[in-house]
Amino acid sequence: DIQMTQSPSTLSASVGDRVTITCRASQSISNWLAWYQQKPGKAPKLLIYKASTLGTGVPSRFSGSGSGTEFTLTISSLQPDDFATYYCHRYDTSPWTFGQGTKVEIK
Amino acid sequence: EVYLVESGGGLVQPGGSLRLSCAASGFTFSNHEVHWVRQVTGRGLEWVSKIGPSGETGYPDSVRGRFTGSRENAKNSAFLQMNSLRVEDTAVYYCVGRRGYGYGIDYWGQGTLVTVSS
Numbered sequence: 001d002i003q004m005t006q007s008p009s010t011l012s013a014s015v016g017d018r019v020t021i022t023c024r025a026s027q028s029i030s031n032w033l034a035w036y037q038q039k040p041g042k043a044p045k046l047l048i049y050k051a052s053t054l055g056t057g058v059p060s061r062f063s064g065s066g067s068g069t070e071f072t073l074t075i076s077s078l079q080p081d082d083f084a085t086y087y088c089h090r091y092d093t094s095p096w097t098f099g100q101g102t103k104v105e106i107k
Numbered sequence: 108e109v110y111l112v113e114s115g116g117g118l119v120q121p122g123g124s125l126r127l128s129c130a131a132s133g134f135t136f137s138n139h140e141v142h143w144v145r146q147v148t149g150r151g152l153e154w155v156s157k158i159g160p161s162g163e164t165g166y167p168d169s170v171r172g173r174f175t176g177s178r179e180n181a182k183n184s185a186f187l188q189m190n191s192l193r194v195e196d197t198a199v200y201y202c203v204g205r206r207g208y209g210y211g212i213d214y215w216g217q218g219t220l221v222t223v224s225s
Binding site (some may be wrong): 001006032034035037043044045046048049050055056058087089091094096097099100101 | 142151152153154157163166167168203209210211212213215216217218
């Protein structure tokens with residue numbers, strides 16, 4: 001199975017900071033990658049799909065890039081509502097797999 | 108608006124069985140695949156099952172042979188039959204869907220907690 005390695009596992013940042021999260025696939029997945037945001041006690045919310053396409057209603061400060069095996073999620077200017085856990089997800093073939101998650105904490 | 112509502116979670120002993128249900132509304136259910144994704148409390152996400160529009164299924168090795176996904180398109184419902192449950196199956200189980208092939212998971216239920224414990 002194709003494995004996803006997400007880093008860092010925890011990130012401490014301040015409001016206004018530029019934040020980057022990385023996800024690496026063990027083999028090429030083209031651009032079949034999504035990013036989600038999850039807050040405690042809630043289901044994840046889709047932010048990005050096809051590596052770089054913004055989900056419906058997602059603020060433009062979120063962006064995704066990459067293809068093949070290396071992908072990034074960038075938050076251009078961190079807002080108070082953005083403190084949460086973020087997951088990458090590959091969906092090129094079964095079985096789908098997710099990254100381990102990155103918790104973005106207040107510095 | 109799309110809604111996915113899970114039910115059927117609860118406490119079960121190791122080796123026992125449980126059947127989860129997912130009631131869908133707000134989209135043409137029969138045209139879309141449905142998946143189950145689980146999350147151990149405080150941990151990451153794991154894909155558990157795919158149920159295609161015509162009932163075709165897929166599973167990861169961790170549940171294959173123990174879990175069975177199915178659907179009733181006439182009732183806009185999907186199911187996950189879980190047998191031979193293990194302590195490590197304890198998790199919140201989400202019913203999820205997407206707009207179509209190539210999209211990420213647009214739609215998530217609220218989740219239902221399955222606890223496997225003696």
